[in-house]
Amino acid sequence: MSLQKEVYIKIKSELDQENVVLVAVSKTKPNEDIEELYQLGQRAFGENYVQELVEKQASLPKDIQWHFIGHLQSNKVKYIAPFIHLIHGVDSLKLLTEINKQAQKNGRVISCLLQMHIATEETKFGMDFAELEEALAASIHLPFISIKGIMGMASFSDKKEQVRNEFKTMNHYFKNIQSKVGVPFTMLSMGMSGDYQMAIEEGSTMVRIGSLLFGARNYANN
Numbered sequence: 001m002s003l004q005k006e007v008y009i010k011i012k013s014e015l016d017q018e019n020v021v022l023v024a025v026s027k028t029k030p031n032e033d034i035e036e037l038y039q040l041g042q043r044a045f046g047e048n049y050v051q052e053l054v055e056k057q058a059s060l061p062k063d064i065q066w067h068f069i070g071h072l073q074s075n076k077v078k079y080i081a082p083f084i085h086l087i088h089g090v091d092s093l094k095l096l097t098e099i100n101k102q103a104q105k106n107g108r109v110i111s112c113l114l115q116m117h118i119a120t121e122e123t124k125f126g127m128d129f130a131e132l133e134e135a136l137a138a139s140i141h142l143p144f145i146s147i148k149g150i151m152g153m154a155s156f157s158d159k160k161e162q163v164r165n166e167f168k169t170m171n172h173y174f175k176n177i178q179s180k181v182g183v184p185f186t187m188l189s190m191g192m193s194g195d196y197q198m199a200i201e202e203g204s205t206m207v208r209i210g211s212l213l214f215g216a217r218n219y220a221n222n
Contacts, residue, residue, distance in 0.1 A: 002215035003033050008040060011209065020200055023067050025192075025210030027052065031060055033214055038064065044085070046208050050076045057083055069208055074098040082106045088151045088189055088208075091115040091126050093135050096145060103144035110144065113151040113189055116170055126152060129173055136181065149187030149205070150174055154195060163195055167202035174203070 008024075015022050023046040026034050034045060038061060047053035048070030057066055057080075065085035072087060074095050080087075081102035090096050090112045103110040114135055117126030127135065132150065139147050150173070154166040167190055174188045189206040191199025196207040 002029075003036050004213055004215065005036075005040065008037065008042070008213050011212065012042070015200075015207065018200055020204060021187075021206040023069065023189075023206060023208045024213055025069065025208050026056075026214065027070075027210070029214050031056060034060060034064075037213065046088070046210075050079050054079050077102045078105075081108075081110065084110060086111045086113065086148070088113045089115040089126075090135070093131075093138055096135055096139065096142060100142035100144045108144070109146050111146045111148050113149050113187060114147060116150050116152040116173060132173070132177065136177065146184065149185055149189065150177070151187075151189035151206075153192070154190065154199075160198070164198055164202060167191075167199050167204070171203035
């Protein structure tokens, strides 16, 4: 097994002191690794692929809080709507509307984060600030979703100052929106294995960590 137990315990202790939520990114990892981390007390796990997530949810403990952290297509929302704990990457009003529709069909309210584009890479998904505000305004008419905050991914870059500035920018917009919408808007999800400490310094309340906990991803088995 590739699970790094001591690393997990160290990171979890560090994050608990900062009141930061750890989402263990378990995509492409076998159930055995997830179960081992579950036995250590971890409950929040993040997956990028709908089919893989559905299969894991069916066979793993039911009190796991599943986070969908990848790019979600509207036509696949229905497969995760019955059980998903939090959808991170809501990058359009169209997707938000579909999540509301599928949540209503399942008789539940689904929590979401709006994805903001802060990186220099055009390949990364996300909305600009105007689109975020439009989605928030529209959500008043979508009673089966609950927008908890925003998420974003910094540039994949060795330029630390650039990455820090992107996190600062995101926190600025987060506080701007929070001042308008109030209490429910509390989650700022930014930071991964390579930059989570910097993200926390810049205000992150939730980090997504995979390779530090599980080792390198094994796409051959996916």
